[in-house]
Amino acid sequence: MEHLGQHFHRYFDLIPGTTEEICDRIFRLRYQVYCEELGFEDASAFPDGLEKDEVDKHALHCLLVHKPTGLSAGCFRLILNPSENYRLPFEYACGERLDHSEWHPRELNHDQFGEISRLAVHSHFRRRNGESQTPIGVTSGGLHDDAPRQYPLVATGLFLGSTALAIYLGLSRVYVMMEPRLCRLLRACGIVFKQVGEVIDYHGQRGPFMITQDLVYQHLPPDAKKLMEEFKDLYRQHEIKKP
Template sequence: MSLYDQFHQQFEFVLATSEADKRYVYHLRYQVYTSEFGHVMPGEPERQLEYDEFDRSALHCFIRHRATQEPVACIRVIYPGSGHGLRELPIESNSRGEFCHAELNPDLLPRDLTCEVSRAAILGRYRKRQSMPDPVAENEGPIYPRTDNDYKVASLLGVSVYLASTVMIGLMERRHALALMEPRLARLLGRFGLVFLRVGNIQQFNGVRAAYYIDQHQAEGALKPELQSFYRDIVGSLSAQFGEPVHRGVQSRSAVAEYAGS
């Protein structure tokens, strides 16, 4: 069984449509950004929740370990014109004056086809092997990940959240996606065929980052052959969860359904 098959066997993709699911996302982001990295973030730190005003105009997804039901990774796609009065994406203020591409500038992209991918987070225990076992977890019994193979499977979480965002962008009938990310992450995703083009200068924003752009239509076609089946499974999972209750004003894109059936 391939690592991709093992991943789908051990993890599931969930659209966070309910308030309870969104709290899972906000708590996961708090665990990563504040508890692990020490960043000062908005939200309710006293309740261990990280969120901001853009979450009301975003579609959220998290990845859950099937056996333990633990949310382990998440990502969001923010879209303007979503009925909440959002006109400016956060990247437009966070990278103001830093865009350096003559054409791929948020001011020049069609607003109803543009979105931003952000708040990708993966629990540290899944990003790197722990040197010593967690004593609490030891008392509660076996936890995941433990074995070398567990960590090999979990290593797909990084690309998986961005593949999920690619599906979400299509479901929302968007095409032009912006992201403020580390250059090394952009290089890593490029190895899988998710080629983000740098459209901004290197800047300091919770680390070294730059503005990047990706065309969702081209991204689907450029995926590495070994990822095609893996991606179709994500399409099938998220498409089945996407509907009118997910987000008012968001419609399903037929091309995504066609891709799932291809």
């Protein structure tokens, strides 16, 4: 049987957003998902069909390309914290509902944490019941689902890719706003996030979650660790640096 990395690379390429062309593909996918399909953002604010915001200048971006079709299958950005006074988007969304504990972001220096954001999956990979109403699409499944859309591989690739990027950059932890059911799916795949605040109504029921290097290496199965290391090598080859 193929291990996860072989299975993933047979269908997908993870491409860092190091060129204008790749970034435009990322912003166009975000526009399709967040503006046209879900209505989370105002389409009229982006007449060029590219969904961008002020946060992007503090972020690194990656695109997931489906090899058999050439489709932009998914994307994510990792927002870095440029200063002590800067607040990441999830901090504004959650307000005082974040746990005031050792896991609170302000317990760390600003350059030790970031936020995984603007996760989006092309509609072609979100066609099962219940998946089409969220940017990433979530029902059930495992790492080695061979369904035509290879949906679990898309979700796994995006989260392993973003986690690998955070570790490569030396971050102690990263945060993300997501649905609890997505957290449960990722946990079943060995990607374990810890909830660090209340679930709120934020484009649906979402809560703040966090992952650390310790959680990554404690829970990831060997084949997922191997794929994550391959992603880190990819970032090293592209000489990815903080913005």
